[in-house]
Amino acid sequence: MKASSYPLFxxxxxxxxxxxxxxxxxxxxxLIRQQSTGQYSFLPIGYRVLKKIENIIRDEMDSIGSAEILMPSVQPSELWQESGRWGTYGLELLRLNDRHDRKYCLGPTFEEVITDLVRKDLNSYKQLPLNxxxxxxxxxxxxxxRFGIMRAREFIMKDAYSFHINEKCLDNWYQNYKDAYNNIFKRLQLDYTMVDADSGNIGGSKSNEFHVLAEAGEDDLLIDEKGIGTNFEIAKAKYGSNDIEKIVNENNLIHKKGIEVGHIFKLGDKYSKSMGLSIADADLNVNHLQMGCYGIGVSRIVAAAIEQNYDEKGIIWPKSISPFQFALIEIDGHKNESVRSFSNEIYQTMKRNSVEIILDDRNAKLGNKLHDWELMGVPNIAIIGKKEAQNNIVTFKKRSGSEKESLSADQLISKLDTD
RNA sequence: CGGGGUGUAGCGCAGCUUGGUAGCGCGGCUGGUUUGGGACCAGUAGGUCGUAGGUUCGAAUCCUAUCACCCCGACCA
Structure with missing residues (x-):
């Protein structure tokens, strides 16, 4: 990418x-612009980050054997009537009518749709488990x-669903997803923790939340000496008190603020029972399927990552989700042919080496460009001016540090790789 | 829904108390001088002051209604 023809805002x-x-x-x-309350457009830089996160999630889902699909976001009321949630989900469910006056809702979650999907196509227990x-x-x-995309009305979520012949199989897959989630948040390079949680509107017997730890978080987490955490929501019942200070002191717990970025549920037969999803097993016993569902707030992670990684200059992206790995700034390339051609040379070399690079060839001053890339949080920055072009070097600095060093193209590549 | 606040140029704001027909900084554009961490000078474009109604000779300013957005709470996850 070249900044002169790339939309930066x-x-x-x-x-x-x-x-x-x-x-x-x-x-x-x-990264974003507000459209109306709780609704945002993702601009190019923001969308690149979002896609980075999505692809890490895809990779980990694929690796446990969960297959990607896409379901319609406008869902017929009949399915919600069947599950019973048309009456219980409340005002958070946005309802609308089509031209035939049929009732629909905008999908906040997809248990009904996928249960309907599976019951229509499942023929034998031998097809199970389905993920x-x-x-x-x-x-x-x-x-x-509130808080931008942190609590938006319209947001991007990864939601996975699993279907099993019995509880044991559900337990196994619940663990698979738990492992995958740990891999995902490790790869996102975020400081996070898993806690026991309330399954709320989704339902089911058991649920765990994954939280990115940050002061801006809306959830109160209580963590014991073994590192096992509980959301304060259910800790209230467990410890029989509403006084968080009291619970923390009496039970020797640590209180942390968390941003809920993942939530996995053992649904059991809640939806398979209400919506009639059952199958005969090997012994010809007909059972309602056991289900699990597994959510990740993809767009929320963008905000959560920033809450954990910034300084007075702006964002400092973890390498895994930065919109670009490397910003190369040329000084007055539009006026200096040797600077321009050397910058292009480095740019092409980096591209050949699969470095995600953006060349800042805009007609702007060095200070402006540096401020921009530091604000946008790109982890590696290098500068090419007359001096560098003459000596076949670049001046390199990391976003997180202040020291600058002179490097050859080869040195630069290894520097980026070992970052 | 209750409480608080804000709507004036692309962004950030002043002006409103005490009505007289809109201004500042940043950004944009043009020209020139500059040029290694947000340059300088000159010029220039851009606003039915959220919307509607009312009071008035005259409304960004006063009154009424309404809409939007932000924050706290309740709520939800």
Missing amino acids: TQKNDPSDAEIISHKLMLKAG MYQISTKFRDEIRP
Whole structure:
């Protein structure tokens, strides 16, 4: 990519409508723009980050054998009537009518749709277990959306669903997803923790949440000396108190704030029973299928990652999800042919070596360019001016540090690889 | 839904108390001078002051209604 022809929307002024750091930086660095309350467009830089996260998730889902699908976001009310949630889900479910006055909702979650899908196509227990996921837009009509994409009405979520002949198989797969989630959050290079949680509106017997630890988090987590955590929501019942300070002191717990970025559920037969999804097993016993569902707030992770990785200059992306790995800044390339050609040479070399590079060939001053890339959080930055072009070197600096060093093209490549 | 706040140029804001027909910084564009961490000078474009109604000779300013957005709470996950 070359910055001169790539849409960048950084702003110099702090946005006025943002409170928490991730929201401010996402607006300022030009990752998102608000469309209306709780609804945002992703601009090119923001969307690149989002896709990085999606692809890590895809990779880990694929590796445990969960297959990607895509379901319609407008869902017929009949399915929700069957599951019983048309009446119980509440105002968070955005309902709408089509031209024939048939009732629909915008999907906040997809248990009904996928259960319907599977019951129509499942013929034999031998096809089980089934594991499928999608990455798609979800809509929840939150009473009060806030903090940018952290609590949006419209957001990107990965939701996986599993179907099993018995509980033992569900247990095994629940563990598979748990392992995959740990891999995902490790690869995202985020400081996170898993806790026991309340399964709420989704239902089921057992659920665990994955939280990115950050002060801006809306959840209170209680963690014991063994590192086992509980969401305060269910800790209230467990310890018989609403006083979080008291619970923490009496039970020797640590209190941390978390951003819920993942939630996995053992649903059991809640949906298979209400929606009639059953099959005969090898002994000809007909059972309702055991189900699990496994969500990750993909767009929320973008914000959560920023809450954990920033400084006074802007975002500092973990390498795994940075929009670019490397920003190469040329100084006055439009006026200096040797600078331009050397920059292009380095740019092509990097591309040949599969480095995700953006060449900043804009007609702007060095300071402006540096401020932009530091704001956007790209981990590696290098500069090429007259001096560098003459000596076949680049001046390299990491986003996270302040020292600069002179490197040859070869040295630069190994520097980036070992970052 | 209750409480608080904000809507004025692309972004950030002043002006409103005390009505007289809109301004500042940043950004944009043009020209020139600059050029290694957000340059300088000159010029220039850009706003039915959220919307509707009312009061008035006259409304960004006063009154009423309404809409949007932000924050706290309730709620939800």
